[in-house]
Amino acid sequence: MxxxxxxxxxxxxxxxxxxxxxxxxxxxxxxxxxxxxxxxxxxxxxxxxxxxxxxxxxxxxxxxxxQVRKTTLFELLRFGLPYVPSGLAAVIMDLVDRFILQRLTDYTTTGIYSAGYKLGMFMALFVAAFRFAWHPFFLSVAKQENAKQIYSKVLNYFVFACSMVFLLISFFIDEIVRLRIFGFTLFGVSYWSSTRIVPVIMLSYLMYGIYVNFLIGIYLKKKTHVLPFITGTAAVINVLFNFLLIPQMGMMGAAWATLIAYFSMAAILYFVVQRWYYISYEWRKLTLLVFLSAAAFFLQRHLSFLLAPVPRLLLVLMLPVGLWIFGFFEPSAKRRILNYLAFWKR
Incomplete structure (x- = not known):
């Protein structure tokens, strides 16, 4: 820290x-x-x-x-104690799907699901890296006049970076699990079917990353007392949807329950924290980003000529091109990108 x-x-x-x-x-x-x-x-x-x-x-x-100062100690406890029940709820969200899946299906299905969940860690690692850098950054700019505009831009580029990771891993996940290193594959053949849950798990971690973005107001206004309510509600939603979806969809139901829970957690936090620290996010740009990313994902799934590696990679690269054309990047960002490309052409 x-x-x-x-x-x-x-x-x-x-x-x-x-x-x-x-x-x-x-x-x-x-x-x-x-x-x-x-x-x-x-x-x-x-x-x-x-x-x-x-x-x-x-x-x-x-x-x-x-040094022990009673006033400081009280403030630390008031700020930090809500993280105990909130952390417990987070642990429940992270583990309960496999527990319920094991009870409602079998050990084989649970093992395959766990393997797919681990592959979703590609996004989890990216979000974790962002979270470590995000907290000191948003605190360092909090007193600037344009702090809220900076926070809004950060969310744009965070979701953009996550979308690129999502498309790359989703498009090449089959090659990743079959990659041989010293004669061994990342997962055994019996676990290769787990790749179908990976996109949903990665979206769950993306929603957690958005939740981390929305935590700004909680920290700046010292409103951590609401976190147990938010994470607890999300944990309950996770449990309910696991019981609802697993009997119908198997391990895909567990994956979708996880995504619904993390989406709910981010959405609840957004509406709660905006009352204390309002940030005008650029929803038009974010909607454009989601639309183009979803279009690329579904095109790759349904067009046979996109099964080859090169067309898949080109489709991933079409996302920033489309965003450039439709005005996602502001002029200053475009200039920096062009200068960067010019530097590498030398």
Whole structure:
């Protein structure tokens, strides 16, 4: 948190990458070599966390002094305690679909669904990277006169970037799961059918990213007390739609229930927070972006000549071209893009 607050993004990213690498090595050691089983996962997490603490110890010693102020402590608790029930609701949303799917179908279906859910992590990683950078950024510009305009533009470009990731992964997901590395594929043949849920799972993470964008007013106006209501409502919606859709649609029903829940969470937050901190988002541009992305997705699904890799890649690239033509990018952004392209032509 200190590195993010100080906008030390490169150090933060380097540390995160190193911790992940240590975690992977520790998992291999405890699970594969030492045969610890499931407990090896917890041991690996403990090792990677201890490593992060060790690396950050000089920063902690140099910059933090123990002080207890009752007023500050009260403010911290008032701001932070709502995250406990909110976090619990988030855990329920993340896990309940597989629990219900297992009860209503079988272990095989649940295993295939879990594999597809992991493939949706491509979008989850992108959203997580944005979230780490977003909090210190929006706090740093909050006092600027044009802060709300900046926040609106950020949402535009965030959804655009997510749309590009969505189309790329959706169009090439079959090649990704079949890719051989040292003679092994990413998933076994029996799990290849899980790719059909990946687009829906990625859209769920995109909606979570939009939810993260809408959190601005909650932080700036210190209204975290509403978060348990919002995430709790979304968790209930998730459970209800899982029970409603899984008997009819199987694992696709679980995926759609997840998307509906995350959409509901973002929508509820938007309408609640706009009362305290109104931001005029550019819904016309966002609607254009959604329309063109959906058109590209459905064209690829229904036109046979788009099955080849090159036409699929060209279709992905048509999204920014279409947005350019229809005015999604403002003149200043167009100039920066043209200057960037001119630089690479040299």
């Amino acid at each position: 200190y590195l993010r607050a100080r906008e030390k993004s490169l150090i933060f990213i380097g540390l995160k990458f190193t911790v992940v690498l240590v975690n992977v090595v520790a998992n291999i050691l405890f699970i594969v070599k030492l045969k610890y089983g499931v407990s090896g996962i917890f041991a690996a997490n403990a090792v990677s966390s201890a490593f992060a603490l060790l690396i950050l110890s000089p920063v902690i010693v140099r910059n933090f002094r123990p």
